[in-house]
Every structure is written in C-alpha cells, then in structure tokens.
Amino acid sequence: MAATRVSIDAEPMGIDVDLARVAVVIIDMQRDFLEPGGFGAALGNDVSLLARTVDPCRALLAGARARGITVIHTREGHRPDLTDAPPAKLARGAPSLRIGDPGPMGRILIRGEPGHDIVPALYPLPGEPVIDKPGKGAFYATDLHLILQNRGIDSLIVCGVTTEVCVHTTVREGNDRGYRCIVPGDCCGSYFPAFHAMGLEMIKAQGGIFGWVTDSTRILRALA
Numbered sequence: 001m002a003a004t005r006v007s008i009d010a011e012p013m014g015i016d017v018d019l020a021r022v023a024v025v026i027i028d029m030q031r032d033f034l035e036p037g038g039f040g041a042a043l044g045n046d047v048s049l050l051a052r053t054v055d056p057c058r059a060l061l062a063g064a065r066a067r068g069i070t071v072i073h074t075r076e077g078h079r080p081d082l083t084d085a086p087p088a089k090l091a092r093g094a095p096s097l098r099i100g101d102p103g104p105m106g107r108i109l110i111r112g113e114p115g116h117d118i119v120p121a122l123y124p125l126p127g128e129p130v131i132d133k134p135g136k137g138a139f140y141a142t143d144l145h146l147i148l149q150n151r152g153i154d155s156l157i158v159c160g161v162t163t164e165v166c167v168h169t170t171v172r173e174g175n176d177r178g179y180r181c182i183v184p185g186d187c188c189g190s191y192f193p194a195f196h197a198m199g200l201e202m203i204k205a206q207g208g209i210f211g212w213v214t215d216s217t218r219i220l221r222a223l224a
C-alpha cells in the first residue's frame with residue numbers, strides 16, 4: 001500500500017498514522033467471553049455487558065477492510081491437552097466451570113471448540129491473521145510481533161475484550177515494543193464498567209503514558 005497519512009482525533013492529543021503501517025488488532029471477541037455458557041460467564045460475569053462492543057467493532061472492521069488496512073484477530077485459549085496452560089491459571093478462583101471443562105459451547109477456552117471461536121459478526125476474512133494466545137497479552141508466546149514487523153507496522157488500533165485485562169495487557173506489551181497504540185473505547189468492553197472507564201483513563205493519562213484513546217466514529221472519519 002502506498003503511504004497515506006491520516007489524522008485521528010484522540011486523547012490526550014491527535015495522532016497521525018500511515019495507513020500502510022497501522023494494524024487493527026481485535027482482541028478475543030470470542031463466544032467464550034461474549035456469550036452465555038463460556039469462560040466469562042463461568043467466572044461469574046454478566047456477559048451481556050460486552051454486547052455493545054460488537055457493532056462498533058464491525059463498523060471499524062468494515063472501514064479498515066475497505067482501506068486495505070491490516071486486520072489481525074486474537075483468541076485466548078489453550079491446547080486440548082492443556083500443556084500450554086499454567087497450573088496457576090487453571091487453579092485460579094472458584095469458577096463454575098474451569099478451563100478445559102465441558103460446557104454448552106464445548107470445552108471452556110480450548111482451541112477448536114465452538115466457544116473458543118470468534119463471534120460470527122466479527123468473523124475473520126480469509127488472509128487475516130488469527131493469533132492464538134495462551135496468555136492475556138497478544139505478544140506473549142505468540143508470533144504477533146514478527147507478523148507486525150514483517151509488514152512494517154508501527155501503530156496499532158486495539159479493540160476487543162476485556163478492556164482492563166487482555167486489551168490493557170496487549171497495549172502495555174505493544175507500547176513497550178515501540179508500537180503506538182490507539183484504543184477506540186466503544187470497541188472495547190469490560191464486565192466492570194468502572195474498570196473499563198478507568199482502564200481508558202490510565203492509557204491516556206500522563207500525556208498518553210501507554211497510548212491514545214478515541215472512538216470508532218473518529219477513526220472512521222479519518223479513514224473516510
């Protein structure tokens with residue numbers, strides 16, 4: 001793609017990006033987090049709180065695809081034999097179903113099961129990389145950094161769930177690797193609205209200590 005610079009209105013200040021060097025990274029928009037009967041629900045959460053993120057993500061995806069921007073999807077989950085699942089993660093808390101247990105959408109948070117898959121509205125297109133990650137951050141124990149470097153990407157638009165867990169961890173990891181991370185708040189969600197709001201505040205505080213915060217409308221305006 002030829003270099004095309006656009007200006008995105010954001011906090012704490014606007015940011016210019018080269019569309020050839022930006023990637024939209026959609027974090028863990030999986031049935032396991034968004035639908036009843038999955039990992040998020042097993043942890044005791046009201047998964048309906050995440051539903052409002054789907055339409056803004058879908059609009060942003062459409063805009064990014066129309067401009068030929070790199071789109072990458074991630075999925076949190078583990079191998080069926082759980083060899084990549086830390087015992088401390090498996091034993092954590094008192095969920096109604098643990099990772100690997102059979103649930104209504106198959107085994108909880110296991111690769112290849114229906115619950116592990118991305119929600120139909122945001123399904124990856126052929127050719128869009130899908131990163132299977134065992135941790136909360138998308139860089140940990142994955143080839144995401146390599147894929148981004150091979151494409152010359154320097155800026156990430158990070159969407160998905162949940163704001164203060166996998167989105168935040170990925171933004172922190174990306175920021176430390178030198179990527180400029182832009183977070184559209186309406187494309188992210190949490191089971192805890194206060195954590196969502198504070199998670200966004202943390203990113204943009206101190207002059208943008210981890211990145212920039214904006215919304216899908218302002219990004220789509222920049223892409224138009």
Ligand code: TIU
Pocket residue numbers: 027028033040043076136161162163165166167191
């Ligand atoms: N529980 C929770 O808020 N999140 C996760 O376990 N994973 C992600 O955020 N994807």
